[in-house]
Amino acid sequence: MIPRNLPADHICHYDLNKLASTPMAAYNKERVLILTPMAKFLDQYWDNLLKLTYPRELIELGFIVPRTADGDAALRKLETAVKKIQNPKNTKDAKFAKVTILRQDTEALESQSEKDRHAFKVQKQRRSQMAVARNSLLFTTIGPYTSWVLWLDGDIVETPPTLIQDLASHDKPVIAANCYQRYYDEEKKQDAIRPYDFNNWVESEEGLRIASTMSDDEIIVEAYAEMATYRPLMGHFYDPNGDSNTEMQLDGVGGTCLLVKADVHRDGAMFPSFPFYHLIETEGFAKMAKRLGYEVFGLPNYLVYHYNE
Template sequence: MIMILTCNWLFLDTSISPPIILILFSFLFLDNSEMISPLLGRSTKKKNHFHISPNRFQPPHKTPLYKSVIVRVVCGAIIVIYMMSVMSSKTYEVENPFSLPNVEYYDLGESKGTNRGWERGEQVLMCVPLRDAEPHISMFFSHLKKMTYPHGLIDIAFLVSDSKDNTLSRLLEALDDLQGSELAFGEISVIEKDFGQAIGQSFSDRHAIEAQASRRKLMAKARNWLLTNAIKAEYSWVYWRDADVESIPATILEDLMHHDKDVIVPNVWRPLPEWLGGEQPYDLNSWQESETALQL
């Protein structure tokens, strides 16, 4: 993935003609400016007459050594800047097909998440929607600190919406503690926006049949809004995480990547009393039907 930021370079005029460059080279390598007079169009033909001067003999005037050195240094600098500007302009034209100011160009042709993302430095965006989540903040951040995927490769985007408790203030406190430690993550975004969700957060309210249509419609709207505002071209993966998950492997990102799938969902189980079996499949929103079920 390539990102090119257009900018203006302060170079000398790159339209300098080759003859001028040749003249500058001559200043660098010739001892006397008279030796380049043919390049400048000045005649060096000796006059055809004899002259006797009564004055004392004076040797031909030569430019002081320090002036010659200065001239050569200046000419050399001009040539170097010119060559750099030419090379830079050619590279710019190749990498950025638009060549427009204030335009960001991304080549995502070879961009792909792999099953070894932690070794390849692949960046992950973690999206976390929060609503009346104050009781779960401590547990959630405890899980975050234990994650084995390189924390510097994980950016986190929080969406706090329709909360009546102290979710936002508790979140900011936890972030201050986390980002000031050696376990700090990458870029953190906290977005606050309400979507009019009126369904309560109790188990009975959230799972009542009559509440599902309106509740899930607003959930989808909020999640889509969070992703749209947080996504960037440099991310190889997007990881959605609910704050109320009680138990989760610290290697969850590596475990999911190992399957090398574009879209994958972990199997979520709900704890139950022992007399009810101890646990049951909980996340039935993303099941995969069997061939038999599809035929039915």
């Protein structure tokens, strides 16, 4: 438990050697920090967050919002939603343990439309800005009692309610869900799904070859025709009849839905805003975690869904 109402001159002692991140996270009452960079506030994201079955008294929330027009609107909606759920009249188990909202003190892309933010030409700038925002959010909110960090993008609008328990049960230092998107297939005239996050990948010989030809300040950006790496992408390994617990080892990860043992971050794995072995942001984080000796995994048959603009 976190001491509360302590006198100003009180000294708190934390033994991080006793802090655990186990497969039975909820049973062992392990604290989870859910971190979300939020350019827009989506009601579906918030509604899904409230459906998670992990005990809220063990969850802290952290958000970072850009200083843009969309960010200003998102902040107003987010504060309204937070005030409603954190109302003192609500019971302890109905409220989150803590909520932190930061404003981004660095630049962000003004346009947050899906087309503009995914344009190939802006990727290095955008991903560098995102890395700085993620690091600011992480370093500000992680505490000596945090066991797990769940990176959950503000565009994720549908997950299993048992998301945290499911991912933690694999007991992996870093583990990513497979992010898909629902859409209407005009040709088949029916609802369908398609892969969305292509940053969960396994390294390829071509990827290594491309990296070997690059100058130190160049990065590889995955899933763009302008730079074909032929890396196996987890998004393409989904089997609708497969076991949702199937694991695959990864070399790169995205940040749409990523569970990290807090010790991985404490050991120094962050989101490089600079080219790190020609990788940046979340993919650079995976590289950094692996350089520190941690294994990185993904769940190809465990789906979460991204908002479709």
